[in-house]
Amino acid sequence: MKLLGRLKIRKILKRQGKSGFFESVGHALDGINYTAERERNFRIEIFVAIMVTIASFILKVSLMEWCILVLVMGMILALEMVNTAMERCVDLVTKDYKELAKAAKDVSAGAVFMMSMFSVIIGIIIFLPKILEMLGGR
Numbered sequence: 001m002k003l004l005g006r007l008k009i010r011k012i013l014k015r016q017g018k019s020g021f022f023e024s025v026g027h028a029l030d031g032i033n034y035t036a037e038r039e040r041n042f043r044i045e046i047f048v049a050i051m052v053t054i055a056s057f058i059l060k061v062s063l064m065e066w067c068i069l070v071l072v073m074g075m076i077l078a079l080e081m082v083n084t085a086m087e088r089c090v091d092l093v094t095k096d097y098k099e100l101a102k103a104a105k106d107v108s109a110g111a112v113f114m115m116s117m118f119s120v121i122i123g124i125i126i127f128l129p130k131i132l133e134m135l136g137g138r
Helices: 002-015 021-038 040-058 063-093 099-136
Strands: none
Touching: 021 040, 021 063, 040 063, 040 099, 063 099
């Protein structure tokens, strides 16, 4: 009975133009690709995430440190995408200079910057002791 209800709901959603799971994933990947193609900062953040990943392997970070680093990298990339979406929405509404439009863009960019600064602090907390130990252990 439950399965029948799900199939019914799925048919109703399809009729209403709601997309399926894989179609939704495709749209999400399109959004990531859009951001990567158009936003220089997103590409820089991906490069930094790759460097952090390489450093993590070299410095043999713990499982908990890996979890923290992956979470922080994901948050920065996701926030950058939200910032891009916010900028596009504001541009869609107005091309004219407006204080509220500027504030929306600035606050959105500030969220990415703030997370980036905290991620640098987290990186220092995790990596600095390991680097100092490596240098001192010669």
